[in-house]
Amino acid sequence: MREDYRHWQRIPTRWADNDVYGHVNNVVHYAFMDTVINTWLITVAGLDIHDGLAIGLCVESHCDYRASIAFPEAVDAGLRVGKLGRSSVRYEVGFYPEHRDAVVAEGHFVHVFVDRATREPVEIPAGLRTAMEGLVVA
Template sequence: MYAYWETVPTRWKDNDVYGHVNNAVHYSLMDTVINTWLIRTAGLDIHGGDAIGLCVESHCVYRASVAFPEALRIGLRIGRLGRSSVRYELGLFREDGETVVAEGHFVHVFVDRETRRPAEIPGPLREAMEKLLISG
C-alpha cells in the first residue's frame, strides 16, 4: 500500500490541552516525511536546485487519537504524477503499523526557483517518484 516508511516520535509539546497530539502536528509530520524523502532519497536540492516544490493543496482525515510519547509509523506513496505536479498520499499509523491514526495528502507543483512559473519535474526526481507511484 505504501512504498516508503518512516517512524517519527511525537514530542512533549505536540500534546494540546485535551491531552492528545494537536491536529496541526499531523500536517507537520506529513510535510516532514515528504521532504525528508525528497531530500534524502529523491535527491531534491532545496538550496540550489532549479526547481522547487510548492504546496498548493493539503488534506487530512483524522481516524484515532494519539498522544506523547507514542511514535507514529508514516507511510508515503504517490497517487498521481503529472508533468509539474505530484500528489503525495500518506497514512499515519500507531507504532504497531496496524491502527490508522490519520490519512492525508499533499499536492506539490514544481516551479522554477527564480520565476516561480511551473516547471517539469526534473528527470532524477521523477524517476524516484515513479518508484512510489501506485497503479490504478
C-alpha cells in the same frame, strides 16, 4: 493498509505536540506530512533544497483523522504517490502508531514544481520523477 505505502519513516511525537485534550493536535499531522515528504525528497530522491533550479510548492493539503495518538507514542508515516503529473505530484501519507496496524490519520499534499527564480511551473526534474515513479500506487 500498511502494505499500500512504499516508503516509511518513524516520527517521534514531542511533549509539545499534545494539546489540552491530551492528544496530538490536528495541526501536527500536517507538520508530520511535510517532514516525511521532504525527508524523502532530500535523502532518497535527491532534491537540492539550496541550489536546485526547481522547487516544490504546496498548493493543496488535506487530512482525515480516524483516531488519536499522544506523546510519547511514535508514528510510522507511510508515503506513496497517488498521482504524478507533468509539473505536479500528489503525495499520500498514512499515519500508524508504532507497533499497531490501525491507521490514525490519512492525508495528502500536492506539490507543483516551479522554477526557483520565476516561480513559474516546470516539469518535474528527471531524477525526481524517476524516484517518484517508485512510489506510485495503482
